[in-house]
Amino acid sequence: MNFIFGLHSVEALLKNNPEQIEIVYIDNHRQDKRVIQLVELLDQASIKYEYISKNILDKKAPGVNHQGIVAMVANKSSFLPQLSFKDFLKEKSVNESSIVIVLDGITDPHNLGAIIRTCDCFGVDAVIVPKDNSASVNATVAKTSAGAVNYVPVIVVNNLARTLEELKEHDYWIAGTTLAENSVELFDFTPDKKIVWVMGSEDKGIRRLVAENCDYLVSIPMEGNTQSLNVSVAAGVVLSYTKYIKNKN
Incomplete structure (x- = not known):
């Protein structure tokens, strides 16, 4: 139990x-x-x-x-919406304003829970995480998400790079958040109707192979000395901006 x-x-x-x-x-x-x-x-x-x-x-x-x-x-996954990646592509990708979050290397369950809660607030269709090098959805995640794990499907996949390729095949555009030299600033970026946001850990960011599968690299403009946001806060920023642009257009 x-x-x-x-x-x-x-x-x-x-x-x-x-x-x-x-x-x-x-x-x-x-x-x-x-x-x-x-x-x-x-x-x-x-x-x-x-x-x-x-x-x-x-x-x-x-x-x-x-x-x-x-x-x-009865079991640790009983409070999760059950949805495979294959079923997601069949059921959710038909939404022409679909938003998906892909998490690369988010191992802190508190961050994962907070991101899921944010995703529920902004109507995200699914959160996708890799099988390895990721926090699993447990009681801590459920608590931190304030119950949002009951509404936002969390899909576990074996290979993020291949997953991004399949999302592209279903007309999604992929935007990775990173401070790379060729990144465009968030507020100069217009999200596509069907958008996937890829977010990495605060210390390592998104991995090279994952970044290479992104159509855009986007950075959040910041002032101050730290130049770093907690990943759950960053998710709130990009999702809020995304909904603003979608509603405006």
């Missing part, structure tokens, strides 16, 4: 995949409105719940901010 935690994550799972929840444990000192509403939903779905002490909750979800809510689920 595995656990997910936090009000947002558990509520989202309850609304989308209630059959996956075995039982919900609730801090016996929480009697606020949010918990009362959660209990009402659990009753409606005939899902078991139990009030227990915070100490026991801490043992079930060690080292995390569980907010007094921990759900036991």
Whole structure:
């Protein structure tokens, strides 16, 4: 058995995949409105719940901010929208305003969760990550995403370079975020209707083979001394700009 935690994550799972929840444990000192509403939903779905002490909750979800809510689920991937890359190309790529995020080397689950949350806010069709050298979607990611993992498909692929080639074959244009000399500044860039944003880790950026498969290289103009943004913040910047341009046009 595995656990997910936090009000947002558990509520989202309850609304989308209630059959996956075995039982919900609730801090016996929480009697606020949010918990009362959660209990009402659990009753409606005939899902078991139990009030227990915070100490026991801490043992079930060690080292995390569980907010007094921990759900036991059947398996660790049960709260994910199930979608293969092949099915994505068949079902989602027909969207002429489709936006996809490809993550290259994002190994911090907190960053992955934050990016998924941002993607949900801006209507991204899918997040694509490599099988290796990437954080996997776990309870920490679910919590950090505030439940957005229940709405945004996270697709795991074996080869990012080949994946980008297939996306191009389905009329996507690929934009990689990097500070390369030949990068165009974001605010001078007009995203295509079907756009894939490729984002790499803060220390290494996107890999050479991945960058070579990009149609554009784009940098976020910055002032100050660090010249570096957290990747989840960078994702928010490019996605916000992308939606602005799409809506404007």
